[in-house]
Amino acid sequence: MLGKIEVLDDPLRLASYAAEWMTQAALSSSGDFRVALSGGSTPKTLYTLLASPEFKDRFPWSRVLWFWGDERFVPQDHPDSNYKMTRDAMLAQAPVPPENIFPVPVDGDPDMAAARYAETLQKIYGATTLDPSRPLFDIVLLGLGPDGHTASLLPGEPVLTERKKWVACVPHGRDEVRITLTYPALESARRVAFLVAGKEKAKIFKEIQTGQSLVPAAQIRPTGELFWFVDRAVVEENVTSHKNLQA
Numbered sequence: 001m002l003g004k005i006e007v008l009d010d011p012l013r014l015a016s017y018a019a020e021w022m023t024q025a026a027l028s029s030s031g032d033f034r035v036a037l038s039g040g041s042t043p044k045t046l047y048t049l050l051a052s053p054e055f056k057d058r059f060p061w062s063r064v065l066w067f068w069g070d071e072r073f074v075p076q077d078h079p080d081s082n083y084k085m086t087r088d089a090m091l092a093q094a095p096v097p098p099e100n101i102f103p104v105p106v107d108g109d110p111d112m113a114a115a116r117y118a119e120t121l122q123k124i125y126g127a128t129t130l131d132p133s134r135p136l137f138d139i140v141l142l143g144l145g146p147d148g149h150t151a152s153l154l155p156g157e158p159v160l161t162e163r164k165k166w167v168a169c170v171p172h173g174r175d176e177v178r179i180t181l182t183y184p185a186l187e188s189a190r191r192v193a194f195l196v197a198g199k200e201k202a203k204i205f206k207e208i209q210t211g212q213s214l215v216p217a218a219q220i221r222p223t224g225e226l227f228w229f230v231d232r233a234v235v236e237e238n239v240t241s242h243k244n245l246q247a
Contacts, residue, residue, distance in 0.1 A: 002208065002209060002211055002218070002226065002228075003194075003225075003226030003227055003228050004225065004226065004227050004228065005209075005227075005228045005230065006227065006228070006229050006230070007230055007231070007232055007234075007235050008229065008230070008231050008232070009231065009232050010197075010231050010232065010233075011041075011042055011045060011197040011198075011231050012045060013231070014042060014195065014197055014229050014230070014231045015042060015043075015045035015046040015048075015049055015195075016049060017229060018046050018141075018193065018195060018229050019046055019049040019050050019054075019055055020055075021193070021227075021229075022035070022046075022050070022059075022139060023050075023055055023058055023059050025138065025139060025191065026059060026060050026063070026064055026138075027058070027059075027060060029063075029138060031063065032063055032064075032065055033060070033063050033064045033065065033138045033139075034064075034065045034067065034124070034136065034137045034138050034139075035064060035065070035066055035067065035137065035138065035139045035140075035141070036067045036068065036069045036137050036139070036140040036141065036181065036186070036189070037066060037067065037068050037069065037082070037086055037141055038069055038070075038082075038141040038142050038143045038151070038195065039068075039070070039071075039082035039085060039086075039143065040143040040195070041197075042143070042195045042196075042197045043086075043141060043143065043195055044085055044086075044089050046141075046195065047085075047086055047089040047090035048089045048090065048093075050090055050094065051089065051090045051093035051094040056093075056094055056095075059094070061094055061095045061096050061097070061100075062095075062097060062100075064096075064100060065100050065102065065124065066086075066091065066096070066100060066101050066102060067102050067121070067137070068082055068083065068086075068102075068103060068104050069140060069141070069142060069151040069180065069181050069186060070082070070104075070151040070152040070178055070179065070180035070181065071083060071103070071104035071106060071178065071179050071180075072106075072176045072177075072178055073106050073110050073113070073169075073176060073177040073178060073179060074106060074176060075106060076103065076106060080176070081106075083103040083104070083106075102117075102120055102124075104117050104167075104179050105117055105179075106179075110169040110171065110177050110179060111169045113169070113179060114165070114167040114168055114169045114179045115167070117167045117179065118165060118166040118167040121136065121166055121167070121185065122166070130166075130184055130185070130188045132188075132223045135188045135189050135190050135223050135224060136185060136188035136189065137188060137189040137190070138189070138190050138191065139189065139190070139191050139192075139193065140186055140189040140191070140192045140193070140222070141193055141195060142186070142192060142193065142194045142195070142217070142220070143194070143195060143196070144194055144196045144201055144204060144205065144208075144217050145204075145217075146200055146201060146203070146204055147204070147215070148204050148207075148208070148213065148215025148216055148217050148218065149215070149216050149217065150194070150216055150217035150220065151180045151181060151186060152170045152173075152174075152178035152179070152180035153180060153182075153183070153186075153216040153217075154170060154173035154174065154178075154216065155173075155215060155216060156173070157170055157172060157173045159180060159182060160183075160216060160219075162182045162183070162184075163182070163183065163184055164184075165182055166181065166182060166184060166185040167179060167180070167181055167182065167185065168180060168182050183219065183220070186220065186222075187220060187221055187222045187223060188222075188223055189222045189223065189224055190223075190224035190225070191222070191224050191225050191226075191227065192220060192222040192224070192225070192226050192227065193226075193227040193228075193229055194217070194226075194227070194228045194229065194230075195229050196228065196229070196230045196231070196234055197230070197231040197233065197234065198231070198233055198234065199233040199234065199236075201230075201234050202233070202234045202235075204217075205228075205230065205234050
C-alpha cells in the first residue's frame with residue numbers, strides 16, 4: 001500500500017477535508033508556499049470551498065503561489081482549460097495577488113511553451129537542478145484517471161521516461177495537445193495528494209495500492225509525503241467486488 005489513505009464519505013467531504021488540510025499546511029509554513037494544481041471535478045469543489053467564507057478569511061492568500069501540474073493547449077478562456085476552471089472557482093473569488101498566479105503558457109509552439117514554463121519554475125526555484133532537500137512545491141494536487149494517468153502523464157507516451165526536463169509537451173494520447181510537469185518536477189514536493197472520487201476509479205485505485213502496478217500514477221515517488229484522499233465509493237466498490245468474487 002502506497003502512501004497515507006484518508007477515506008471520506010463523499011466527494012464534498014473529501015474536498016472539505018482537503019481544503020482544511022491545505023489551509024493548515026499553508027498556515028504552518030513561513031514565506032512563499034508553492035502549490036501545483038490539478039484539473040477535474042473534485043479539485044473544482046476543493047477550489048470553490050477554499051474561496052468560500054469557511055476558508056477564505058483563514059487561508060494565507062498573499063503567501064501562496066499557484067501553478068498547474070498540467071494544461072490542455074487551448075486558450076485560457078476555453079471551457080476545457082484547467083486555468084479557466086481554477087480562475088472561475090477560486091482565483092477570481094478570493095484575494096489572490098495576480099503576481100502569485102503562474103498559468104501554463106498556451107500560445108505559440110507547444111514545445112516552446114513547455115520550455116517557457118520550465119524557465120518560470122526554475123526562476124522561482126532559484127536553480128536549474130532540483131535538490132531533494134529543497135522541494136520545488138509545498139503541495140502537489142493530482143487526480144487519477146481510470147487508465148492510471150495523472151496530470152498528463154499518459155500511458156505509453158514518451159513523457160513517462162523524461163527525467164531531465166521539468167515540463168514537457170504531450171502531443172499524442174488525447175484529442176488535444178497537452179503540457180505537463182514531468183515526474184522530476186511533480187515529485188519535488190513536500191506533500192503530494194491524490195484526490196480520487198467515484199466508483200469508476202475503484203479498480204485502478206485497488207491496482208495501484210497493491211504496489212505492483214506500472215501505470216503512470218503508481219510511479220509517483222515524492223521527496224516528501226504521499227497522501228490519497230478518496231471517497232467511500234472508491235473503497236466500497238472494491239469491497240463489493242471482493243464479496244462478489246467470494247460468492
